[in-house]
Amino acid sequence: MDNQYIGKSVPRIDAIPKVMGKAKYIGDIKMPGMLYGKILWSSVAHAYIKKIDTSKAKNFPGIKAVITWEDVPRILYCSAGHPYPDDSPQDMYILDKKVRYVGDPVAAVAAESREIAEEAIRLIEVEYEELPAILSPEDALDEHAPEIHEGTKNICGENISQFGDVAKGFEDSNYVFEDEFRTPIVQHCPIENHVSLVYLEDDGRYTVHSATQVPFHLRRILSQALNIPIRKIKVIKTYVGGGFGGKEDVCQEPINVVLTQKTGKPVLLEYTREEEFVSTRTRHSTIIKLKTGVTKEGKILARQMDVLSNTGAYAGHGHGIVYSMSSHFPTLYPAPNTLFKGKSVYTNMPVASAMRSYGISQLNFATEAHMENIAGRLGIDPLEFRRKNLISPDFKCPNEYFIVNSYGLGTCLEKGEKLSNWKTKRNREHDDSSVTKKGLGMACFSYQSHTYPAVHELSGARIKLNEDGSATLFLGSAEVGQGNDTAMAQIAAETLGISIDTINVIAVDTDICPFDNGAYGSRQLFVGGMAVKKAAIKCKEALLGYAAKMLNKSPESLDTREGFILGENDEKLLSVRKAAMKAYYDHKHPITICFEEYFSPNCNPLTFGAVFAEVEVDTGTGKVEVEKIWALHDSGKIINPLLAEGQVHGGIFMGLGYGVSEQLLIDQKTGRTLNGNLLDYKLPTMLDMPPVDVTFIETEEPTTAYGNKSLGEPPCISVAPAIRNAVLNAVGVEYNEIPLTPERVLMKLKKGVTR
Amino acid sequence: MDNQYIGKSVPRIDAIPKVMGKAKYIGDIKMPGMLYGKILWSSVAHAYIKKIDTSKAKNFPGIKAVITWEDVPRILYCSAGHPYPDDSPQDMYILDKKVRYVGDPVAAVAAESREIAEEAIRLIEVEYEELPAILSPEDALDEHAPEIHEGTKNICGENISQFGDVAKGFEDSNYVFEDEFRTPIVQHCPIENHVSLVYLEDDGRYTVHSATQVPFHLRRILSQALNIPIRKIKVIKTYVGGGFGGKEDVCQEPINVVLTQKTGKPVLLEYTREEEFVSTRTRHSTIIKLKTGVTKEGKILARQMDVLSNTGAYAGHGHGIVYSMSSHFPTLYPAPNTLFKGKSVYTNMPVASAMRSYGISQLNFATEAHMENIAGRLGIDPLEFRRKNLISPDFKCPNEYFIVNSYGLGTCLEKGEKLSNWKTKRNREHDDSSVTKKGLGMACFSYQSHTYPAVHELSGARIKLNEDGSATLFLGSAEVGQGNDTAMAQIAAETLGISIDTINVIAVDTDICPFDNGAYGSRQLFVGGMAVKKAAIKCKEALLGYAAKMLNKSPESLDTREGFILGENDEKLLSVRKAAMKAYYDHKHPITICFEEYFSPNCNPLTFGAVFAEVEVDTGTGKVEVEKIWALHDSGKIINPLLAEGQVHGGIFMGLGYGVSEQLLIDQKTGRTLNGNLLDYKLPTMLDMPPVDVTFIETEEPTTAYGNKSLGEPPCISVAPAIRNAVLNAVGVEYNEIPLTPERVLMKLKKGVTR
Structure with missing residues (x-):
């Protein structure tokens, strides 16, 4: 029979409260006696604090607590929401x-109102003993550079990985190409800024409401940083207004717990947009050198990548992101000889950490721009050049991290070629008299389904089949706006054979919900979805086992669908509701029906996609207008086409900003952020969004619940390089740094350089 | 090795929040926009409502809703928290x-403040068409009596059960004795009155905070009465200030849900003490006739009991209570020939329903007073007479409801005899010159461990072993002050081998917690305790299975204790904390550890006890002073001696009131309650409480978690008859009606009658 829910555009299960404005985000919660937290941020980039005078602030009416470094445990931790043991x-x-940067927390207050808190912050007097500030990754590596963290030489992480013999590969090549690429600092810009609400339960436990992507890691990190047992902390994630990786770090919760400890009151700590830009997390800016050796037939023999990644003042996920790049480097264009060298360095700049695709947006921009450059220099159609070197279905990953079980990349390219009318458009002649030039470009990617074997993978899911045949689905995985809970409910409904309207999702309360690593690495539907399916199968087996006795049939002869127990020939024998009620209230042998199951994957299938972009460049102003995007994805079976398409739109929007407008600018003398607000930071708006054509090339991934692969991060990956390649096609200039702001575009156009 | 927690006087796990005043009862909850509900009660005992004019109330400022019968679903239901299907x-x-009685709800309002609600109630004008009121059970059975519920002939329930040949039994007896006993209406008087808080969740579901003993039955009954699917209702039981059976009925929640439906706001509905007395539930008053045939050797050949039980205006548990009496009748003094006849009848009086011991306090008062009367008339020591006829360890229950697996009743009698110095005191001579007379009496009982096979029995329990080796224990069973959660945590801690301080109990939220019938029938520790043990065993097995791999040992060679994994010779190999963290974060094969298990018993072992009471009767005033109580209980293994002793103290206090002072008085013309307040209703105070000596005769019940049997209801059962028998011993008068108020005592003393 057909699927009832899998592959259907089921409306989001949280649509009504969200649309009606009834969904309570943390900032909407009011509690009796609630205080407002506020943080004093460092105004200098690098300094020792000689003295903090908090007396005026402490005496300010309505102030309940002022804390400085002297009031917090002297325990080192890392803010990254990584599994334990956290390396x-x-x-x-x-x-x-x-x-260590302008925006580092210095002190915090809790006050009866936001206004009082802000006023008190101004009354705290800090005396700094300034140190030289390091404001570029190159400076960080200077041997005389002061150490931002003692004993590190300003190196946060380093990765070298070689397969084959790269030197020989280059030697054997007919051509060797080299390019250097630069990617900017950008910020996630979720609708909801970082926010938490902390209070004490009557038994002395802490409840931490947090807009987090990683409730269980947050709980563990709080336990570490505050030296409080895990069991004394309860993390609740309610509605979250977007994360994109920025909420995979523990940015503010430890301070808020201390404020609650000091006051005994609930404390709401809510960042402003300006604080969000500077004092949460950003995407790593990178300098990437690529060197590629190609035969005269256009076959790549050797590839080398050198990455210098700027993690800012603290590690966060900095080391992990370079590691992620190293693991992905050999996948999209496998070559017999590859060498990856990556360094993540500390600077006195805002902290970079996880952001959608975890380094692969940077890697893919460089890779796909480089491929385009080579194709141009060789005079080969870039699509053809890619096809000569593209990953194939029988790919064997040299680092053994990834596997190809299902493969739709070839079809993505084919369909994109057709849809975008590639051949015609790529061969069009430019009208030299027009100030605007049109161009078509593309880029493609491969991506992971989760994070294993790089790191630990585990999702639990629990289903309680209630007396009325409805089900409660307990998830540890985090809905942060992406539709996780809806897709999981679809899997539960499909497997249980009941209506999705009768499924109630509870997620996430760390006391109540099963363990899950959280929302990152595009992992949830793959890992968590399988856990949901396993739990649903157990519940169904228990129900059918009971029903079989009631009906005097064998359990194997029964199935469920749309709330009914079906016999042979799909005859409706009994409603699930009646069977469940009878099972719970059987006079002699009643049963409860609730199972927790878990899933930890043992292979990591690659997911694929391609983006085709058409642009019009105004050579007078340098303005790049993206006119059309075709996005093609092999994400396996699509669980919910409507939500999946929404996910792709969001990714394109993010990639669009990355490609043409977004960059967080830091003053290179003071380390101050120059445009940390939504007026000066050029996030695209709906008016900048081109028409988008989304195509899913559905393949069937055998190692997951319903054939699905990842789609969380992938949609943003190849957008910027596709645009950049379209601009190259339009104006014949290799722009190797993004964003392609009018200024940057014009500069090279005016100079007449093409490379 | 010794038990770590079972049998230990572990402090209540909720002690600190309760003692510190931090425990939030429903009445403590404040919500933004919360409204206050109030009910208009019928002022007449029996009438049709001709007209209700709510216009003035509706127009009163601050009134948000006024509801009458026209605003509620026309669906019949029963308020009794019974399992489904509810017969x-x-x-x-x-x-x-x-x-149908003075105190029946007529209308309800929701208002911005309590004062506004009260004022609006006064503005509702009701026109009644009065009907004749039935104010005694005898009148209810008159063939010309008007029917309170159509088609019932005012009979709510009826039970006849005979074993052997009673007529022949009496024929074969040397003596036949007959007595008639009367027991009063009393009220549970929990510290916390009935209260609920209802609000709508953002997804349209109802959250019902209720001080209930039966969260899952409440959810199901609300679903029935309101025609709302079970899945749309979430019942939360937080702290509850006592139930004693009165919160086993659904008294006010349906009205409150309707008020929330009409207003869209949270509504708090909190009864006053006066409302609690009249409009919740009471204990059935009964008229019990007993007839007993005895051989000249003092052996009982035949027993007959006729019960007329007054259930008031609605059934509640009325029929079940007579049924309960019928099932228990043959147990304490098994005779070859027994006949039980019971009727529960409707009257226009406050509704009687479940109260601690569910009919057995009435049955036991009659039985034990009757036994004492017979012994006196035969001139046998009443202890000796009991021993001749007492239930024995090889008891075979004629109705097959109960079983004896563990037996300590003989020892209870023996020890009580010794402790109370029975022989000496019973033979003391009265000083005729003294106006005060001392007396010693006793009574004993047998009781159930739960309610199966009479009704359905099921408890679920779920344990989640967390990453830090702590455990979350999800219970569906209801802590209502009796210490349930502490005892369950002890079982979990003992079985898991971890510290009780690392166990966090979550109970009861019907969304989250496993199904459980609730707090009644003294069932929870027996049924639920086993479910907890089973879940703990599963968790321990999973943990040891993982640890065995870590340690390269066999799982069978490992055990846990006090947070450590022990190997041979109890060597501490590893902390549970470390093993759990490793299990969750194993790089290759991580696991989650959470299991829900359930238990449904297939036999119902009897529990036993005896009460010895010493009294001093002031023959001048009729005042009975209880000077000392010895309580002896065979409740199997005692899980927590301190809490168990507290339970016995509470039961004695309740039995004391039942015996000497408590009676809810109803005006026999109007049906109005005359003393429904704590000034006029004579609940004992601490000053009335005698010194109490509690002895547990510990036996080992093999069919339960840790040898435990019931102790919830038993402590109150035999107190009143023991006091009554002591008074008989003191003054030589057979008082066959309780309470033994000075007035009642004096009346017979003055008249000089002894029977």
Whole structure:
């Protein structure tokens, strides 16, 4: 029979409360006696704190607590929401006596109102002993550079990985091409800024409401940073207004717990947009050198990539992101000889950490721009050049991280070629008299389904089949706006054979819900979806086992569908509701029906996609207008086409900003952020969004619940390089740095350089 | 090795929040926009409502809703928290156009403040068409009596059960004795009155905070009465200030849900003490006739009991309570020939329903007073007479309801005899010159461990072993002050081998917690305790299975204790904390550890006890002073001696009131309650409480978690008859009606009658 829910555009299960404005985000919660937290940020990039005078602030009416580094445990931790044991550099204190960037927390207050808190912050007097500030990754590596973290030489992480013999590969090549690429600092810009609400339960436990992507990692990191047992902390994630990786770090919760400890009151700590830009997390800016050796037939023999990644003042996920790049480097264009060298360095700049695709947007921009450059220089159609070197279905991953079980990349390219009318458009002649030039470009990618074997993978899911045949689905995985809970409910409904309207999702409360690593690495539907399916199968088996006795049939002869128990020839024998009620209230042998199951994958299938972009470049102003995007994805079976398409639209929007407008600018003398607000930071708006054509090339991934692969991060990956390649096609200039702002575009056009 | 927690006086796990005043009861909850509900009660005992004019109330400022019978679903239901299918008489509407007692709800309002609600209630004008009121059970059975519920002949329930040949039994007896006993209406008087808080979740579901003993039955009954699917209702039981059976009925929640439906706001509905007395539930008053045939050797050949039980205006548990009496009748003094006849009848009086011991306090008072009367008339020591006829360890229950697996009743009698110095005191001579007379009496009982096979029995329990080796224990069973959660945590801690301080109990939220019938029938520790043990065993097995791989040992060679994994010779190999963290974060094969298990018993072992009471009767005033109570209980293994002793103290206090002072008085013309307040209703105070000596005769019950049997209801059962028998011993008068108020005692003393 057909699927009832899998592959259907089921409306989001949280649509009504969200649309009606009834969904309570943390900032909407009011509690009796609630206080407002506020943080004093460092105004200097690198300094010791000589003295903090909090007396005026403490005496200010309505102030309930003022804390500095002297009030917090002296315990190092890492803010990255990584699994345990966390091999990330443990380089942060909740508050420290040294500040490492403009925006580092120095002190915090809790007050009866936001206004009082803001006023008190101004009354705290800090005396700094300034240190030289390092404001570029190159400076960080200077042997005389001061160390931002002692003993690190300013290196946060380093990765070298070689397969084959790269030197020989280059030797054997007919051509060797080299390019250097630069990617900017950007910020996630979720609708909801970082926010938490902390209070004490009557038994002395802490409840931490947090807009987090990683409730269980947050709980564990809080336990570490504050030296409080895990069992004394309960993390609740309610509605979250977007994460994109920025909420995969523990940015503010430890400070808020201390404020609650000091006051005994609920404390709401809500960042402003300006704080969000500077003092949460950003995407790593990178300098990437690529070197590629090609035969005269256009076959790549050797590839080398050198990455210098700027992680800012603290590690966060900095080391992990370079590691992620190293693991992905050999996948999209496998070559017999590859060498990856990556360094993540500390600077006195805002902290970079996880952001959608975890380094692969940077890697893919460089890779796909480089491929385009080579094709141009060789005079080969870039699509053809890619096809000569593209990953194939029988790919064997040299680092053994990834596997290809299902493969739709070839079809993505084919369909994109057709849809975008590639051949015609790529061969069009430019009208030299027109100030605007049209161009078509493309880029493609491969991506992971989750994070194993690089790191630990585990999702639990629990289903309680209730007396009325409805089901409660307990998830540890985090809905952060992407539609996780809806897709999981679809899997539960499909497997249980009941209506999705009768499924109630509870997620995430760390006390109540099963363990799950969280929303990152595009992992949830793959890993968590399988856990949901397993739990649903167990519940169904228990129900059918009971029903079989009632009906005097064998359990194997029964099935469920749309709330009914079906016999042979799909005859409706009994409603699930009646069977469940009878099972719970059987006079002699009643049963409860609730199972928790878990899934930890043992292979990581690659997911694929391609983006085709058409642009019009105004050579007078340098303005790049993206006129059309075709996005093609092999994400396996699509669980919910409507939500999936929404996910792709969001990714394109993010890639669009990355490609043409977004960049967080840091003053290179003071380390101050120059445009940390939504007026000066050029996030695209709906008016900038081109028409989008989304195509899913559905393949069937055998190692997951319903054939699905990842789609969380992938949609943003290849957008910027596709646009950049279209611009190259339009104006014949290789722009190797993004974003392609009018200024940057014009500069090269005016100079007449093409490379 | 010794037990770590079972049998230990572990402090209550909720002690600190309760003692510190931090425990939030429903009445403590404040919500933004919360409204206050109030009910208009019928002022007449029996009438049709001709007209209700709510216009003035509706127009009163601050009134948000006024509801009458026209605003509620016209669906019959029963308020009794019984398992499904509920064979209780379905005789109630949420609001009806007929009223059946003074105190029946007529209308309800929701207002911005309590004061506004009260004022608006006064503005509702009701026109009644009065009907004749039935104010005694005898009148109810008159063939010309008007029917309170159509088609019932005022009979709510009826039970006849005979074993052997009673007529022949009496024929074969040397003596036949007959007595008639009367027991009063009393009220549970929990510290916390009935209260609920209802609000709508953002997804349209109802959250019902209720001080209930039966969260899952409440959810199901609300679903029935309101025609709302079970899945749309979430019942939360937080702290509850006592139930004693009165919160086993659904008294006010349906009205409150309707008020929330009409207003869209949270509504708090909190009864006053006066409302609690009249409009919740009471204990059935009974008229019990007993007839006993005895051989000249003092052996009972035949027993007959006739019960007339007054259930008031609605059934509640009325039919079940007579049924309970019928099932228990043959147990304490098994005789070859027994006949039980019981009727529960409707009257226009406050509704009687479940109260601690569910009919057995009435049955036991009659039985034990009757036994004492017979012994006196035969001139046998009443202890000796009992021993001749007492239930024995090889008891075979004629109705097959109960079983004896563990037996300590003989020892209870022996020890009580010794402790109370029975022989000496019973033979003391009265000083005729003294106006005060001392007396010693006793009574004993047998009781159930739960309610199977009479009704359905099922408890679920779920344990989640967390990453830090702590455990979350999800219970569906209801802590209502008795210490349930502490005892369950002890079982979990003992079985898991971890510290009880690392166990966090979550109970009860029907969304989250496993199904459980609730707090009644003394069932929870027996049924639920086993479910907890089973879940703990599963968790332990999973943990040891993982640890065995870590340690390269066999799982069978490992055990846990006090947070450590032990190997041979109890060597501490590893902390549970470390093993759990490793299990969750194993790089290759991580696991989650959470299991829900259930238990449904297939036999119902009897529990036993005896009460010895010493009294001093002031023959001048009729005042009975209880000077000392010895309580002896065979409740199997005692899980927590301190809490168990507290339970016994509470039971004695309740039995004391039942015996000497408590009676809810109803005006026999109007049906109005005359003393429904704590000034006029004589609940004992601490000053009335005698010194109490509690002895547990510990036996080992093999069919339960840790040898435990019931102790919830038993402590109150035999107190009143023991006191009554002591008074008989003191003054030589057979008082066959309780309470033994000075007036009642004096009346017979003055008249000089002894029977």
